[in-house]
Amino acid sequence: EPEVTQTPSHQVTQMGQExxxxxVPISNHLYFYWYRQILGQKVEFLVSFYNxxxxxxxxxxxxxFSVERPDGSNFTLKIRSTxxxxxxxxxxxxxxxxxxxxxxxxxxxxxx
Amino acid sequence: xxxxxxxxxALSIQEGENATMNCSYKTSINNLQWYRQNSGRGLVHLxxxxxxxxxxxxxxLRVTLDTxxxxxxxxxxxSRAADTASYFCATDSGGSNYKLTFGKGTLLTVxx
Numbered sequence: 001e002p003e004v005t006q007t008p009s010h011q012v013t014q015m016g017q018e019x020x021x022x023x024v025p026i027s028n029h030l031y032f033y034w035y036r037q038i039l040g041q042k043v044e045f046l047v048s049f050y051n052x053x054x055x056x057x058x059x060x061x062x063x064x065f066s067v068e069r070p071d072g073s074n075f076t077l078k079i080r081s082t083x084x085x086x087x088x089x090x091x092x093x094x095x096x097x098x099x100x101x102x103x104x105x106x107x108x109x110x111x112x
Numbered sequence: 113x114x115x116x117x118x119x120x121x122a123l124s125i126q127e128g129e130n131a132t133m134n135c136s137y138k139t140s141i142n143n144l145q146w147y148r149q150n151s152g153r154g155l156v157h158l159x160x161x162x163x164x165x166x167x168x169x170x171x172x173l174r175v176t177l178d179t180x181x182x183x184x185x186x187x188x189x190x191s192r193a194a195d196t197a198s199y200f201c202a203t204d205s206g207g208s209n210y211k212l213t214f215g216k217g218t219l220l221t222v223x224x
Contacts, residue, residue, distance in 0.1 A: 031210060043155065043200065043214040056209040091155060095210055099143055099162075105154035 002026040006092050006104035013111055016081050021107045023075040023092030029102070031095040034067065034077045036060070036088040037106075043091065049075065082111045118201055118215040126223050131188045133218040135201030136181075142206035144177055146186050149198045149217070158186075158199075193224045 005024040013019050025032050034046040047057040049067055057065075066078045079086055092104040118135045125131055135144070146158045161168045161177045161184065168175045174187040188195055198219050202212040 033211065035212075035214075042216045043202075043212075045211045045213065048209040048211055050209070056211060089152075093155075099160060099204060099210065101145065101157055101212065103147075103155040103157070108152070 002102065004092055004094055004102050004104035006090075006107050008107060009105065010108045011110070013082055013109070015084060015111055019079050019082055019109060021077045021079075021090050021092075021109070023077075023104055024073060025075050025092065025094040026096070026102055027073075029094035029096050031055075032069075032075045033093040033095070035091045035093060035103075037091065038085075038088045046077075046090075079109075082109075084111050087111045118199070118218045120218060121216070122219045122221070124221040124223065125191060127191060127193055129191055129222075131191050131195070131220055131222070133186045133199050133220070135184045135186070135215055137184075137201075137203045137213075138182060139203075139205050141179070141203045142210070143204045144175075144184050145202045145204065145212065146173075146175060146184075147200045147202060147214075149200065151197075155200070188220075191220075191222045193222050196220060196222045 007022045032049040035043050037043045045058050047061045048055045064080045069075050087110050089106045089108050091106045093101050095101050143160050143162045145160045147155045149155050159170050159175050161175050172189045177184045198217040200214050200217040202214045204210050
């Protein structure tokens with residue numbers, strides 16, 4: 001079964017540093033998403049990406065965040081200057097035409 | 113309550129028993145999905161039910177949807193210790209981006 005692959009699985013970074021979270025989406029899916037889950041809380045929508053541009057973003061997705069598909073396959077989430085409150089599990093997800101979502105296994109980001 | 117609110121928050125049962133989890137939501141939806149998450153791990157898609165469907169089965173899972181009450185239930189029959197996990201409902205309210213809104217989840221513990 002096709003998978004969404006995320007790397008790294010765990011990243012520890014110092015406050016103020018930039019991090020890039022990577023995702024390899026399922027090749028024939030057209031919609032890509034990033035969600036995050038702070039420990040013990042619900043999964044929250046960050047951003048959706050379609051046709052090589054952001055189609056919607058949440059209030060959480062401020063100027064510190066950016067997404068791109070640098071080589072047409074990988075899908076990345078960049079946090080420019082991390083804060084302690086950015087510590088969370090970040091999930092990449094893709095969606096097919098029949099509304100079927102596939103989530104990656106997540107990247108646990110710890111900001112110290 | 114918030115969109116995609118599950119109850120109970122925690123459920124503990126014995127192996128072999130059935131587990132029922134409920135989800136309520138506020139806005140109209142395109143579809144509702146249930147996910148499973150083992151502790152600290154990724155989200156696994158279990159089942160999707162569209163707004164024009166009332167019931168759906170998949171193996172030991174049975175999902176119902178009542179759009180008049182804006183509620184859904186997930187029934188796991190003949191539970192196993194391996195079913196121990198958090199279960200989330202997520203609503204897709206349509207629109208052009210099909211983003212999901214998650215509830216806080218039900219932590220199911222199945223005791224051997």
